[in-house]
Amino acid sequence: MKAALRTEEVTKIYGSENASVIAVDHVSLEILPGEFVALVGPSGSGKTSMLAMLAALLSPTSGKIFIGDEELGRMGEKQRARFRREKLGFTFQANNLVPYLTARENVELMLRLNGQLDKVGKARAQELLDRLGLAERLNNLPSQLSGGQQQRVAIARALVHNPEVVLADEPTAALDTERAFQVVETFANLIHEQNRAGIMVTHDLRMTRYVDKIIQMVDGKIQQVISDPAQIEAVALTGSLVSVSQPVALPDFELASNRIRFSEFAMSAA
Amino acid sequence: MSVYLAFKEVWRNLGRYLLFSLVIALITILVLFIAALAGGLANANKQLIEKLDADLLVYQENVDLQVTSSRLGNQALRELRRIPGVESAGPLGFASATIVFDDSREPLDISMVGVEPGKPGDPALIEGTGLRSRRANDAVIDVSIARQTGLSLGDRFTLRTIQGTEEEYYTLMVVGITDERQYFFQPSIFMPLATWEKIKPQAAPASDQETIYNVLAVQLEQPEQAQAVVRVIAERVAGIEVTDKQTAIEALPGYSAQQSTLNTQQAFTLLIGVLVVGGFFQIQTLQKVAQIGVLKAIGSSSGSVALAVMLQIILVTIIGVGIGALGTLLLSLGLPGNIPIVFTGASVIGALALLLSIGPLGGLVSIRLALRIDPLTAIGLSS
Ligand SMILES: Nc1ncnc2c1ncn2[C@@H]1O[C@H](COP(=O)(O)OP(=O)(O)O)[C@@H](O)[C@H]1O
Ligand SMILES: [Mg+2]
Numbered sequence: 001m002k003a004a005l006r007t008e009e010v011t012k013i014y015g016s017e018n019a020s021v022i023a024v025d026h027v028s029l030e031i032l033p034g035e036f037v038a039l040v041g042p043s044g045s046g047k048t049s050m051l052a053m054l055a056a057l058l059s060p061t062s063g064k065i066f067i068g069d070e071e072l073g074r075m076g077e078k079q080r081a082r083f084r085r086e087k088l089g090f091t092f093q094a095n096n097l098v099p100y101l102t103a104r105e106n107v108e109l110m111l112r113l114n115g116q117l118d119k120v121g122k123a124r125a126q127e128l129l130d131r132l133g134l135a136e137r138l139n140n141l142p143s144q145l146s147g148g149q150q151q152r153v154a155i156a157r158a159l160v161h162n163p164e165v166v167l168a169d170e171p172t173a174a175l176d177t178e179r180a181f182q183v184v185e186t187f188a189n190l191i192h193e194q195n196r197a198g199i200m201v202t203h204d205l206r207m208t209r210y211v212d213k214i215i216q217m218v219d220g221k222i223q224q225v226i227s228d229p230a231q232i233e234a235v236a237l238t239g240s241l242v243s244v245s246q247p248v249a250l251p252d253f254e255l256a257s258n259r260i261r262f263s264e265f266a267m268s269a270a
Numbered sequence: 271m272s273v274y275l276a277f278k279e280v281w282r283n284l285g286r287y288l289l290f291s292l293v294i295a296l297i298t299i300l301v302l303f304i305a306a307l308a309g310g311l312a313n314a315n316k317q318l319i320e321k322l323d324a325d326l327l328v329y330q331e332n333v334d335l336q337v338t339s340s341r342l343g344n345q346a347l348r349e350l351r352r353i354p355g356v357e358s359a360g361p362l363g364f365a366s367a368t369i370v371f372d373d374s375r376e377p378l379d380i381s382m383v384g385v386e387p388g389k390p391g392d393p394a395l396i397e398g399t400g401l402r403s404r405r406a407n408d409a410v411i412d413v414s415i416a417r418q419t420g421l422s423l424g425d426r427f428t429l430r431t432i433q434g435t436e437e438e439y440y441t442l443m444v445v446g447i448t449d450e451r452q453y454f455f456q457p458s459i460f461m462p463l464a465t466w467e468k469i470k471p472q473a474a475p476a477s478d479q480e481t482i483y484n485v486l487a488v489q490l491e492q493p494e495q496a497q498a499v500v501r502v503i504a505e506r507v508a509g510i511e512v513t514d515k516q517t518a519i520e521a522l523p524g525y526s527a528q529q530s531t532l533n534t535q536q537a538f539t540l541l542i543g544v545l546v547v548g549g550f551f552q553i554q555t556l557q558k559v560a561q562i563g564v565l566k567a568i569g570s571s572s573g574s575v576a577l578a579v580m581l582q583i584i585l586v587t588i589i590g591v592g593i594g595a596l597g598t599l600l601l602s603l604g605l606p607g608n609i610p611i612v613f614t615g616a617s618v619i620g621a622l623a624l625l626l627s628i629g630p631l632g633g634l635v636s637i638r639l640a641l642r643i644d645p646l647t648a649i650g651l652s653s
Contacts, residue, residue, distance in 0.1 A: 081566065
């Protein structure tokens with residue numbers, strides 16, 4: 001299958017010659033349509049920078065990013081905005097929704113931006129909101145919704161215009177555990193059903209329960225990629241990456257060089 | 271898109287935007303009233319001269335175009351009438367007097383203007399026959415006098431002036447009513463020059479000397495040739511100064527100073543308007559940085575976001591100016607008549623145009639800010 005998203009040796013260096021930070025260091029990865037990936041790693045490991053580059057919000061210092069057939073590096077500012085509204089879906093950590101638009105209007109905004117606010121589009125928005133349990137909340141403003149409801153509206157907005165790639169930045173940061181699980185599960189289901197490529201940045205490893213792949217970044221590099229369902233389940237259950245190397249049931253998994261409990265970093269994650 | 275976002279935001283925050291429109295409305299009222307006051311004061315000063323049926327005014331030399339200092343005699347009048355291009359010329363004498371009544375009506379201070387019947391300066395009438403002879407005790411009164419005192423055609427009234435140390439009383443008959451012609455903050459009464467000479471306040475009662483008046487109103491055969499005629503007049507008539515009406519008006523005591531004071535006040539009010547609008551939308555936009563970042567991140571163009579801000583500014587300004595104009599109208603209807611405010615179409619339209627521009631002008635800073643907000647802020651990064 002052809003990748004929905006692919007990066008080649010993407011690198012991001014901040015700052016000047018003498019005081020530079022390598023935030024993302026030669027990262028190459030591929031995500032297929034219908035695949036839901038968690039991007040994890042300690043604070044400062046480069047997750048947000050990576051996400052920003054995939055979102056066409058930040059230019060890599062070097063390397064290439066392909067989404068579908070298009071290479072982001074070749075686009076100008078206007079093209080990027082157009083690309084974001086047509087090909088990408090977003091949920092953000094905070095301030096997700098437009099405060100003066102109702103739940104329904106926030107979702108339909110994506111269609112409006114793309115000139116697709118027709119009967120079909122409206123029906124899609126309605127259906128997504130129903131699926132996300134917001135049928136009773138269509139005409140509420142964000143301020144009248146709980147954090148979980150707001151995130152679910154954002155998820156509907158991220159999917160309603162049939163984007164190729166959905167990017168979620170810490171979607172569960174503001175939610176209690178139970179809500180967080182519900183939100184991520186629905187998100188995963190929708191991504192699978194609609195055959196989108198989804199990337200979720202999270203510092204809560206328990207949220208990886210519904211993903212197909214975990215990409216762990218450390219110091220700007222990909223430390224490991226976990227795609228075995230059993231291992232993913234182990235990570236999600238324990239909420240830590242180190243524990244998966246302990247059970248004898250997973251002999252092929254090595255983490256010897258990096259015996260760090262991830263949850264320690266999670267406490268200080270930005 | 272921009273229209274949609276702009277209007278939705280205003281609609282869902284109606285109170286805040288309306289409050290701001292009210293601030294603009296107050297500024298509008300202030301600006302319009304200052305304009306009206308400037309118009310009213312100007313009128314009170316210049317109305318008579320402005321309405322004179324003359325192309326040029328002739329003053330005595332070296333009096334800085336001050337009417338009361340200027341003294342001209344028959345010589346000047348005769349010489350002027352002989353100048354080619356001069357259609358006709360009429361003497362004008364100015365003085366103050368008081369209309370008094372033997373009933374309970376309040377005395378009324380007026381400008382008494384001496385004119386030569388049928389010559390420039392003799393006013394056009396709304397009703398009546400007008401001044402008949404050069405010596406009759408006739409008067410043409412300005413319509414505001416008729417309104418204030420109830421005098422009408424054919425009525426007799428008494429003028430009081432001071433001559434020497436005595437109060438003198440003269441009775442005149444209303445033979446005509448003309449439109450409003452204030453001079454020096456007083457309504458006017460027109461009378462034959464000889465009658466004026468007899469009645470006007472003076473150190474001693476009038477003798478049989480030559481009549482001295484203040485200025486000459488000159489009508490030209492071809493007003494567009496004024497420049498050339500002025501030159502000829504200056505060559506042939508000694509001891510005088512010739513000017514057009516506009517210059518004469520600007521030389522009226524206090525006129526220029528008053529107008530420039532009020533214009534400065536108006537300019538400052540407009541400037542304050544620009545700053546207030548600018549400040550409000552700047553704060554508003556600063557509060558919306560995160561939100562605008564998200565809008566741009568999900569693919570709105572910078573231009574459309576900035577346009578939405580501009581549309582809001584324009585909307586709020588139009589509504590504010592509209593409310594202000596309406597408020598001004600209502601207020602002016604409720605004001606007592608003795609406040610000299612005059613709303614002229616031109617000055618109101620000019621002021622409204624300026625007021626409508628304060629929004630977009632003040633909003634420029636926040637437009638710049640909106641354009642510059644980086645969508646990276648949506649994911650908590652700065653570039
Ligand atoms: N604008 C910036 N200027 C300089 N350094 C930055 C900037 N943004 C991020 N960094 C640095 O890049 C590294 C990666 O940051 P980030 O992508 O935010 O990682 P994460 O999201 O995993 O915490 C960190 O060391 C951070 O300090
Ligand atoms: Mg981060």
